[in-house]
Amino acid sequence: MYEKILIAFDGSETSKLALAEALRIARLTGGQLCVAHVIDVVAPFGMGLTYVPADLLASYREEAKERLKAARSEAQAAGVKCETELLEVAGITQSVAHCLQGCASRFGAQLVVLGTHGRRGVRRAIIGSVAEEFVRNADCPVLLVRGEPA
Template sequence: MYDRILVAFDGSETSRHALAEALRVARLTGAQLYVAHVIDILAPFGMGLTYVPADLIAAYREGARRVLEVARAEAKGAGVRCETELLELQSVTDSVADCLNRCATRVGAQLVVLGTHGRRGVRRAVLGSIAEECVRVTDCPVLLVRGAL
């Protein structure tokens, strides 16, 4: 069924739900879990900054590593083989969904699991949906796990 499962994890409550579901599926199928955290070090450019201070980038990366350690510990506690990876957007036109899709392809994921806030209406239109974009661009099945309402 599934040998490799990629889950997007940023430490939020919604991504914790996704991780829990990915762990359940991995236990049932004996799959290896790949946990990815994407940081957008280019976002400050969109806010008018012409450079991103090195200490800010270092802080983003350190925070992401701590988040990935939480996921690794949960997988270990569940008895699931797990690898973690810190991903970064490659350009100002890159997206989190594209970054996750590249990772899924590289690791040979047969399933991608990610949380969704389930926003509707204007909030969805204004904020967009990484989950929706992942469904459109990812080459394998995508399991969306709804966070708390």
């Protein structure tokens, strides 16, 4: 049961809570983790931007690699086998949730753990929810870990 657990990790406090929960489950089940970080350069800049400066993208990648390295170290300290994957949204037709679903499929995830900010009303409608989109199309169980109320 839950031998392969995917955790979406962006370094936020909510994703840190999700990582801690995924580690608890992995220790209990003897499972292994795949910690995934998705770089989304499309959403911050909108559909009109056709060029993302190479140094900005390189900076995003380096920050993501450092976050993944820290998550891997935390898993190793907990005695949990862990791999990491750095993903990037390919274009305006793809989303963070879509990238995570592809990763879950490739990894053979039996459980996906996602942090959620629990936004409501207009804020949710404007910002959207990666967790909500992921859950709607999930092929395996999904555990949502709630962060602090927004």
